[in-house]
Amino acid sequence: MSTPWLKRTTGATTVERHGRRVVVVGGGISGLASAALLAREGHEVTVLEKNPEVGGRAGSWASEGFRFDLGPSWYLMPEVFDHFFRLMGTTADEQLDLVALDPGYRVYFEPGPDADGTTPDHAPIDVPLGLERNVELFESVEPGSGDRMRRYLRSARDTYEMAKQRFLYTSFESVSPLLRGDVVVRLPKLARLLLQDLDTFASKTVTEPRLKQILDYPAVFLGSSPFRTPSMYHLMSTLDLDDGVLYPQGGLTTVIERIAAVAEEAGVEIVTEASVTRIVTTAGGDGPAGSASSLRGARARATGVEWTDASGAGHTLEADVVVSAADLHHTETRLLPTSLRTYDAAYWSGRDPGPSALLVYLGIEGEVPELEHHTLFFARDWHENFERIFGDVKRIPDPPSLYVCKPSTIDRSTAPDGHTNLFVLVPLPADPSIGRGDVDGDGDPQVERLADLVIDQIAEWAGVPDLASRVVLRRTRGPRDFVDDVNAWSGSMLGPAHTLEQSAMFRAGNTSEHVADLFYVGGSSRPGIGLPMCLISAEVLLKNMRGDTSTEPLPEPATVPGAPARAETGGGGA
Numbered sequence: 001m002s003t004p005w006l007k008r009t010t011g012a013t014t015v016e017r018h019g020r021r022v023v024v025v026g027g028g029i030s031g032l033a034s035a036a037l038l039a040r041e042g043h044e045v046t047v048l049e050k051n052p053e054v055g056g057r058a059g060s061w062a063s064e065g066f067r068f069d070l071g072p073s074w075y076l077m078p079e080v081f082d083h084f085f086r087l088m089g090t091t092a093d094e095q096l097d098l099v100a101l102d103p104g105y106r107v108y109f110e111p112g113p114d115a116d117g118t119t120p121d122h123a124p125i126d127v128p129l130g131l132e133r134n135v136e137l138f139e140s141v142e143p144g145s146g147d148r149m150r151r152y153l154r155s156a157r158d159t160y161e162m163a164k165q166r167f168l169y170t171s172f173e174s175v176s177p178l179l180r181g182d183v184v185v186r187l188p189k190l191a192r193l194l195l196q197d198l199d200t201f202a203s204k205t206v207t208e209p210r211l212k213q214i215l216d217y218p219a220v221f222l223g224s225s226p227f228r229t230p231s232m233y234h235l236m237s238t239l240d241l242d243d244g245v246l247y248p249q250g251g252l253t254t255v256i257e258r259i260a261a262v263a264e265e266a267g268v269e270i271v272t273e274a275s276v277t278r279i280v281t282t283a284g285g286d287g288p289a290g291s292a293s294s295l296r297g298a299r300a301r302a303t304g305v306e307w308t309d310a311s312g313a314g315h316t317l318e319a320d321v322v323v324s325a326a327d328l329h330h331t332e333t334r335l336l337p338t339s340l341r342t343y344d345a346a347y348w349s350g351r352d353p354g355p356s357a358l359l360v361y362l363g364i365e366g367e368v369p370e371l372e373h374h375t376l377f378f379a380r381d382w383h384e385n386f387e388r389i390f391g392d393v394k395r396i397p398d399p400p401s402l403y404v405c406k407p408s409t410i411d412r413s414t415a416p417d418g419h420t421n422l423f424v425l426v427p428l429p430a431d432p433s434i435g436r437g438d439v440d441g442d443g444d445p446q447v448e449r450l451a452d453l454v455i456d457q458i459a460e461w462a463g464v465p466d467l468a469s470r471v472v473l474r475r476t477r478g479p480r481d482f483v484d485d486v487n488a489w490s491g492s493m494l495g496p497a498h499t500l501e502q503s504a505m506f507r508a509g510n511t512s513e514h515v516a517d518l519f520y521v522g523g524s525s526r527p528g529i530g531l532p533m534c535l536i537s538a539e540v541l542l543k544n545m546r547g548d549t550s551t552e553p554l555p556e557p558a559t560v561p562g563a564p565a566r567a568e569t570g571g572g573g574a
Contacts (some may be wrong), residue, residue, distance in 0.1 A: 019043045020320040023305050025276045025335075028056025028486070029256060029531055030522035031325030033538035035270075036088055036263035038323075041542065045267070046317060048274040048307050054260050056325075056486055057494075058531065060253040063439075064473050065416035066363045068423055069251045071493075073405040074221070074374070076239045077532035078246055081255070084535045086556040088262045095258040097249040099410055102129040104245035105374035108461045109210055110399065114380065125210055126372070129244045142208040152205045152215075152234065153242055159193065160235035162186065166551045168527045171540050172505040174549040193232040194500060201231030213378045220427060222498035223354030223529050225386035230500050247373060249411055252531070273310040279322055279335045280304040281515055300340055302518040321517045323541060328508055328524030329353075329489035342513040353430040353490040354497040354529070355389050356479035359437070360424040360451045363473030368406060368420045370462040375404045377461055390497070394429035396450065399457055402426040419472070426454055430490040432483050437476030447478040494530070495523030503528070510540055519544060 019042045024031045027049030035045045053059060057071040075081075075098070082092035092098065103126035113119045125141070128134060131153055139146030166183055183190075193201070202215035216226035218236030239245075248254050264270065281300035302322040308314050324331040329348060332341045379385045379401045388395045405423040408415035415421040428434060435444025437451075451474075459467035479491030489496075496502050508525045512518035521537040523529035539554060548554075 026325035027054035039266035
């Protein structure tokens with residue numbers, strides 16, 4: 001079923017290779033990036049996206065002059081985005097207008113006395129740009145902690161760089177690259193970091209409750225709790241406390257638009273309102289020479305997909321390779337027969353889907369100077385807050401910790417003049433029965449009641465007493481919306497949690513064990529959740545199809561038109 005040799009012009013670059021027909025299921029960031037990289041490699045690629053617009057969880061919504069990012073709103077690991085764009089012959093600076101945020105974010109803390117009647121310091125904290133300023137901040141709040149923080153961040157940086165070179169850009173198909181000297185010499189430290197939770201590890205550096213919460217919170221970016229996440233992930237503090245937080249003008253939606261654009265420039269065909277209903281397979285996994293994945297002894301080979309359009313009409317698209325960028329649980333349980341599933345019911349019953357969320361999109365009359373671009377609200381009973389979300393008996397936290405994004409201060413394209421754009425995220429248990437949201441309070445009762453409480457909580461903790469009365473536009477989304485919109489397992493907001501059992505080589509893999517030429521990318525599989533990880537999963541796909549078992553990022557082109565040359569990133573050899 002291979003296509004003939006094909007020649008495709010991709011911008012200023014002409015790619016000539018023995019191309020294969022590839023269909024990508026899902027037009028989120030991992031699907032678009034996978035399609036772009038494969039097309040630039042010379043393959044004939046079609047993306048099928050079920051929704052009217054691409055983006056997946058990173059979609060957008062516009063109404064009455066407001067424009068909202070529907071999901072991700074933090075631009076972290078900027079070098080990963082730049083690396084992807086360089087592989088495509090451009091740069092992040094050419095594609096995006098990036099602004100450094102200072103402060104990176106503000107944190108409010110629950111007011112009032114503790115259970116013992118004492119009233120702790122709950123003054124808000126602004127987290128500034130730059131390592132040394134953050135060391136000074138920690139020292140000012142907890143005298144004596146500055147030197148410990150410097151060591152903490154040095155360890156975080158070392159672990160982060162090790163992760164990028166050895167653990168993120170690999171599918172773990174071969175363990176030999178992981179036995180290199182730089183890994184072996186760190187094994188005792190890595191073992192300790194894997195076996196100790198993040199909260200315990202952070203407590204050795206700071207004891208002041210507010211500071212500890214700041215070091216614990218990155219676990220939420222990983223879809224987990226600091227009491228369940230390995231302390232290996234203290235590496236996340238490099239991103240906000242050392243590198244700093246950036247914002248792409250136009251929002252994260254702009255990032256998706258630019259990735260889709262470079263994909264189309266490379267020759268990718270994107271079809272929206274195309275719901276894939278079945279992955280088509282033929283018996284036997286021993287394919288022809290040049291097949292992307294041979295899998296001797298495999299039960300079947302992927303040969304295309306069946307899909308329906310907006311009118312309900314059915315179609316079949318033949319392919320040599322199928323890449324699912326859809327939720328892995330959905331792919332395995334809905335698109336494949338039981339006999340061809342790599343991950344069966346027993347697998348999913350023992351896994352943590354991560355949190356869901358209540359999302360509230362608010363158009364506000366006037367300004368809200370009490371909030372920064374990123375503002376976090378932390379409840380006092382930290383452990384109980386997470387236990388309600390991730391524990392055996394799941395309940396909605398009361399009061400919840402939550403997050404607010406206010407992009408309109410530096411990006412006036414997100415709100416009409418004289419108005420403010422607020423995006424509110426409240427982590428919840430992954431329970432679709434909590435309900436759906438809607439516009440103007442028409443969502444399910446539990447979702448709308450919680451949204452009312454959250455707006456009141458923000459008003460009280462941040463000192464904006466008239467906030468609710470100034471709402472001119474409101475939309476909510478609940479756990480059920482994640483199921484409906486992106487086929488998310490249990491309504492998960494991000495994807496499976498990064499617990500020890502669901503990290504690195506223990507996370508779901510990037511290839512089907514029973515269907516040759518079927519690959520998986522996105523937050524459900526390795527390396528994990530978040531936009532940067534999804535971009536990396538696209539590169540892991542490309543390496544898999546090449547038979548490349550290296551652990552480093554692929555080498556970048558020696559020169560990129562319009563950009564200064566820089567040293568190659570990683571090795572990327574076969």
